[in-house]
Amino acid sequence: MRIIIDMDEVMADAYWGLVEKYENQFNTTIDQEQVWEKKLRDLIPEEHYKIGIGYLYEPGFFRNLRVIKGAQEVIKALWDKHEVFICSAAMQFPQSLQEKSDWLDEHFPFIDWKYRILCGHKYMIDADVMLDDHAYNLEVFTGPQKLLFTSPHNIAEERFTRVDNWEAAAKLLL
Amino acid sequence: MRIIIDMDEVMADAYWGLVEKYENQFNTTIDQEQVWEKKLRDLIPEEHYKIGIGYLYEPGFFRNLRVIKGAQEVIKALWDKHEVFICSAAMQFPQSLQEKSDWLDEHFPFIDWKYRILCGHKYMIDADVMLDDHAYNLEVFTGPQKLLFTSPHNIAEERFTRVDNWEAAAKLLL
Known part of the structure; x- marks a missing residue:
């Protein structure tokens, strides 16, 4: 998967x-x-x-973000079991590109560079599951399982399977 | 397309x-x-x-590369006619990420950031045509048209439709 x-x-x-x-x-x-x-x-x-x-355009902003609770443990378990790609629409913020690579190196060192995608649109990526906080990415995702990771900005969205936190993601995907 | x-x-x-x-x-x-x-x-x-x-790891290397002859004119024409994504396995060289974005801004300003992909593997991208100089990318591309852009390192490769230059690419794709 x-x-x-x-x-x-x-x-x-x-x-x-x-x-x-x-x-x-x-x-x-x-x-x-x-x-x-x-x-x-x-x-x-x-x-x-x-x-x-x-x-969002300030140097260091993306490099210094905290890891969301549970992400490291659950993504490591997903990585061991499934085919995992990290996919961020980072091209909008060119100064963030290396910062995001460095951030992954620090917090998710097990994620090989070959499985990291920095892009804009995401609809052309072929996968079984998309886990994203933006409804506009899930709307155009062509795979079968569209999972909305809860964030304050998407709290009113009702069209997708909601994943409130990494514990819930683990239950669904592990 | x-x-x-x-x-x-x-x-x-x-x-x-x-x-x-x-x-x-x-x-x-x-x-x-x-x-x-x-x-x-x-x-x-x-x-x-x-x-x-x-x-390849030196700052400035990728930023200062020359544009291959004909690329600007033909990619502009492709952009106007088809759905074009630029896709580079740049995650291997984190210092190149912003350089590649800046290089595209300078030489290909018409290519919107939403159509730029910096990644590792490319096999998960769904498209009709891949134009690439590396046989290992074409081997695993799932779309129908695999075009090998001629480069000194791939001159012995015989499994894919060869495109010697941008003039040839234009004939095939425009």
Whole structure:
């Protein structure tokens, strides 16, 4: 079984990476409960939204993200049992490309470079399972099993099998 | 029709990039005729081979490669007519990742980031045509049309439709 696994908000905690940078810059606190009820952009002043987007282009942002809980153990088990590819739409942020490679080297050293994909579109990748936090990737995935990894931004989405965390992913895929 | 096009030795002249660096370092000249008859490693002292491989890891190597003749015009025409993805096994050389993105921005600015793939294996990409200089990529490509772009290292290969240059590629694909 071939599985393609997204990086940001599935393996790497880009969401809280953004929140933390924002909180530090404006010396404020974003209510973690509210994040699950409202969109992040509705919790900050409108004029701050572009500043937040800018974080994604800052050197070091992707390199320093925390690993999402359980990702290392479960992906190692998936790697041993299935054919696993890591697949990130990183081409949008050219400064992130080597950072993502280095991040994988540090946190997921068992994932051979041959099984890493940095791209834009993902619909042309042939696999049995896609695990991704973005509905727009799952919508056009051609394989049979479309798994939505829960993230604050996709909480209202109902079209795909939802995977709330890596424990749930393990139950489904191991 | 979806076409995946390799970068090194198809769009970017990595081969002559290596030869030029070698010639400059050792103040020598490699006979360009001989390159098509013998493997490059048979034209240099054995102890120099590792030095040559090292060039691939040097910052700037991939950024400064020349564009292979005709690639810009023909790929633009292919882009306008077909669904074109650029696909390079760049994950082997992490320092090359942003360089390849920047190189495409400079020489192929019309190729949207969503249609750029940096990876290792290529066999999981679903397409109708693969244009690549490496037989090992064509061997495992699952699409119907496997086109071998001629490069000194593949001159003895006979299993695939050979494309000697971009003029020939245009005749086949446009």
